Amino acid sequence: DAGITQSPRHKVTETGTPVTLRCHQTENHRYMYWYRQDPGHGLRLIHYSYGVKDTDKGEVSDGYSVSRSKTEDFLLTLESATSSQTSVYFCAISPSSGANVLTFGAGSRLTVL
Amino acid sequence: QQQVKQSPQSLIVQKGGISIINCAYENTAFDYFPWYQQFPGKGPALLIAIRPDVSEKKEGRFTISFNKSAKQFSLHIMDSQPGDSATYFCAASKTYGNKLTFGGGTRVLVKP
Numbered sequence: 001d002a003g004i005t006q007s008p009r010h011k012v013t014e015t016g017t018p019v020t021l022r023c024h025q026t027e028n029h030r031y032m033y034w035y036r037q038d039p040g041h042g043l044r045l046i047h048y049s050y051g052v053k054d055t056d057k058g059e060v061s062d063g064y065s066v067s068r069s070k071t072e073d074f075l076l077t078l079e080s081a082t083s084s085q086t087s088v089y090f091c092a093i094s095p096s097s098g099a100n101v102l103t104f105g106a107g108s109r110l111t112v113l
Numbered sequence: 114q115q116q117v118k119q120s121p122q123s124l125i126v127q128k129g130g131i132s133i134i135n136c137a138y139e140n141t142a143f144d145y146f147p148w149y150q151q152f153p154g155k156g157p158a159l160l161i162a163i164r165p166d167v168s169e170k171k172e173g174r175f176t177i178s179f180n181k182s183a184k185q186f187s188l189h190i191m192d193s194q195p196g197d198s199a200t201y202f203c204a205a206s207k208t209y210g211n212k213l214t215f216g217g218g219t220r221v222l223v224k225p
Binding site for chain 2: 101107
């Protein structure tokens with residue numbers, strides 16, 4: 001595998017609680033992404049980062065925030081989880097060149113009750 | 114808005130048959146079109162990609178066909194095998210853009 005680890009892999013939480021998902025890479029890639037996967041919707045971009053402390057919104061960013069304090073770590077936070085955020089979350093990385101060639105992590109399955 | 118539309122949502126094919134998945138895009142600035150393959154419990158992985166300067170690209174049993182005027186591209190899996198059973202995603206982006214837009218995915222089941 002390409003040195004990208006997501007944690008936790010599975011989490012069940014209750015509505016209104018904060019949740020943080022972590023993505024850790026050992027490839028020293030510049031770009032990091034958070035996607036969510038839902039049936040019929042494919043993969044939708046939540047947020048992405050193009051460097052330390054440099055982040056931008058994707059198409060479904062409402063209710064999510066991100067932080068990147070080190071090259072290797074990209075955190076996704078749900079400030080107050082809702083049932084609509086039940087999903088499988090994937091982190092992806094790409095190098096500076098060919099920034100649209102993505103390597104995905106194994107995913108984090110989040111259930112919000 | 115869904116900039117990349119993928120069909121069908123699911124597909125069942127017999128071993129040895131041909132699987133065909135179609136995608137249509139809206140943004141004429143897109144010039145990079147990859148396909149990703151995802152097995153259950155795993156993250157998607159790049160399978161094959163094409164740029165619009167060619168109309169077809171083949172890698173083993175997998176072929177991408179591209180129609181720039183129709184803004185459509187498709188994946189053909191020849192001689193489909195049970196090991197090809199997976200979910201396939203098409204995607205599109207600008208070559209030097211940093212955001213891929215994915216289609217909705219197609220679950221392919223190859224029956225032995």
